[in-house]
Amino acid sequence: xxxxxxxxxxxxxxxxxxxxxxxxxxxxxxxxxxxxxxxxxxxxxxxxxxxxxxxxxxxxxxxxxxxxxxxxxxxxxxxxxxxxxxxxxxxxxxxxxxxxxxxxxxxxxxxxxxxxxxxxxxxxxxxxxxxxxxxxxxxxxxxxxxxxxxxxxxxxxxxxxxxxxxxxxxxxxxxxxxxxxxxxxxxxxxxxxxxxxxxxxxxxxxxxxxxxxxxxxxxxxxxxxxxxxxxxxxxxxxxxxxxxxxxxxxxxxxxxxxxxxxxxxxxxxxxxxxxxxxxxxxxxx
Ligand SMILES: [Zn+2]
Numbered sequence: 001x002x003x004x005x006x007x008x009x010x011x012x013x014x015x016x017x018x019x020x021x022x023x024x025x026x027x028x029x030x031x032x033x034x035x036x037x038x039x040x041x042x043x044x045x046x047x048x049x050x051x052x053x054x055x056x057x058x059x060x061x062x063x064x065x066x067x068x069x070x071x072x073x074x075x076x077x078x079x080x081x082x083x084x085x086x087x088x089x090x091x092x093x094x095x096x097x098x099x100x101x102x103x104x105x106x107x108x109x110x111x112x113x114x115x116x117x118x119x120x121x122x123x124x125x126x127x128x129x130x131x132x133x134x135x136x137x138x139x140x141x142x143x144x145x146x147x148x149x150x151x152x153x154x155x156x157x158x159x160x161x162x163x164x165x166x167x168x169x170x171x172x173x174x175x176x177x178x179x180x181x182x183x184x185x186x187x188x189x190x191x192x193x194x195x196x197x198x199x200x201x202x203x204x205x206x207x208x209x210x211x212x213x214x215x216x217x218x219x220x221x222x223x224x225x226x227x228x229x230x231x232x233x234x235x236x237x238x239x240x241x242x243x244x245x246x247x248x249x250x251x252x253x254x255x256x257x258x259x260x261x262x263x264x265x266x267x268x269x270x271x272x273x274x275x276x277x278x279x280x281x282x283x284x285x
Contacts, residue, residue: 032094038242040096041069041251047258048167048188053181055193055224058174062195065222069253070245072097073194075126075170076230078105078112086229087119089238093246096254097121099229100170100192103128103148110155117156122256124168124192125149134177141180145169166257168192190257195223198234206237214244 029039046054046063053059063071072090077083077099090097099116101123106113117123127133128148133141146162149169154160167189171180174193184191196216198209213225227234245252 029094034092034094038093038095038246038252040094040254043096043254043256044071045256045258046168046190048185048190051190052185053191053193055174056195057197058176058193059191062224063253063255065253066251067221068248068250069222070217070250071224071253071255072227073100073124073170073192073224074098074227074229074234075100076102076105076130076228078109078116079230080109080112082232082235083109083112083116083229085235086238087115087121089235089242090121091119092239093242095242095252098124098168098255100124100126100168101148101152102126102130103151105230106148106152106155113152113155120254122166122168122254123152123156124166124170125152125164125189126170127172130172132173132175133171133180134175138177138179141177142183145180145184164189168255168257170194192224194226196220197226198237200228200231200234200237204233206233206240209233209237210240210244213241217250 028041029037032039044063044065051061051063054062056062065071072095074083074086074097077086078101083099099121101113101116103125113123125145125148128144128151131141131144133144136144149164150160150162153163153165156165167187169184169189170192176191181191196213198213200209204212217223217225229235
């Protein structure tokens with residue numbers, strides 16, 4: 001992507017989305033320290049009002065992706081050393097992803113949460129203790145969701161708050177209930193399912209896992225891919241998956257939240273909109 005293309009991309013985004021862009025950075029292949037990297041082709045700001053629930057495995061709609069566009073999402077981290085290996089594989093290709101964190105792991109490995117964010121990835125939420133929400137009373141489910149968000153936010157910024165800085169949530173096992181879905185929608189938190197997955201929770205080899213993804217992508221041709229950075233097999237598979245995506249001309253889309261009107265009003269929007277790509281990069285680092 002040339003600077004001009006990036007400039008157009010910035011202009012296309014709303015002021016709110018531009019703020020999100022500044023916080024996450026585009027890493028286009030041409031700007032990647034490694035030559036001929038896959039890169040991240042575009043940033044997509046997702047609004048909870050337009051897309052309250054996404055992922056065709058659970059819901060009727062998903063995020064708007066073109067043919068051969070994919071979104072990489074990782075659940076169940078942070079967990080060393082596999083999360084670190086996944087981060088290294090993504091950094092090698094200048095690819096940005098979304099990590100749905102388990103709160104009790106964030107509390108245990110806060111430095112790793114900050115490293116995920118520092119490398120430009122989106123930090124999203126996946127409960128405190130990873131329960132099946134439909135199997136526990138609503139109040140307990142609500143508490144687990146809130147505690148998870150607060151733990152992730154505390155690790156991220158030192159502030160314990162149940163208002164997520166990125167309002168993205170994925171239910172453990174995709175297991176929601178009508179009441180918990182309503183709760184998250186009322187709070188403006190987007191519920192993520194997925195469009196395809198690797199079955200990396202099963203006892204399979206990294207090669208088998210890669211075959212799962214490749215075959216499913218052949219059919220779907222695009223989509224939100226669910227992986228688990230907590231799984232050693234996924235960490236081992238990542239270089240091969242990124243190589244396959246590159247060789248087969250898939251493009252990586254990085255999801256970020258559309259910033260609320262209130263937050264947007266607090267941020268000087270002209271800073272990122274008038275700065276060069278280099279300055280945007282600096283803001284993000
Ligand atoms: Zn999970």
